[in-house]
Amino acid sequence: MKRILLVDDNDKYAGLIEEFFTGRGYTLDRAGTAGEGLEQFNAHPSDYYRMIVTDITMETQLAGISMLRKISRLGYPGTVVIASTGFDFPGVIGMTRVLMRPYGVHFLVPKTTILARDFRFYPMALFSAPVKEIHDSPADASPEQA
Numbered sequence: 267m268k269r270i271l272l273v274d275d276n277d278k279y280a281g282l283i284e285e286f287f288t289g290r291g292y293t294l295d296r297a298g299t300a301g302e303g304l305e306q307f308n309a310h311p312s313d314y315y316r317m318i319v320t321d322i323t324m325e326t327q328l329a330g331i332s333m334l335r336k337i338s339r340l341g342y343p344g345t346v347v348i349a350s351t352g353f354d355f356p357g358v359i360g361m362t363r364v365l366m367r368p369y370g371v372h373f374l375v376p377k378t379t380i381l382a383r384d385f386r387f388y389p390m391a392l393f394s395a396p397v398k399e400i401h402d403s404p405a406d407a408s409p410e411q412a
Contacts, residue, residue: 268292273303273320273330283319292317300324300333312341 270287272294274280284294295315297303303320318337320330 269315270294270317270319271297271303271306271315273297273300273318273324273333275299275321275324279321287319300330303330304333304336307337307342308340318342 268291270292272280272283272287274283274296275298280296284296287294295306297306300320303318307315307318318334320333322330324330
């Protein structure tokens with residue numbers, strides 16, 4: 267089953283993401299805070315979720331970035347992690363790209379990326395907001411080159 271853990275305190279963005287992925291055959295578990303997201307992650311085997319989509323800077327007790335660090339230490343097996351934020355800051359864990367808010371969900375997650383359990387996220391279509399490049403390396407081909 268294609269299952270996603272969606273962690274976001276903003277109902278508007280969560281609704282857009284949920285609509286996008288459920289329309290593509292994914293089942294979503296939603297958490298409104300990073301603490302709830304961590305609880306949901308811990309309630310299942312570490313490979314239960316094929317993808318985690320989280321807000322990085324939620325105004326709750328446990329920010330999304332702290333949740334990702336904890337999940338990584340708990341043995342998250344390399345499933346795609348997509349993080350979004352309304353703030354501009356570099357160095358988000360090991361991610362190569364971060365979606366900057368506001369954005370529309372006019373992007374696709376390549377099936378090969380999900381099947382390979384690759385940490386990189388490659389935007390494949392139009393964004394309605396810029397993509398913040400965190401690391402530039404030969405492995406990070408642009409959408410036109412991928």
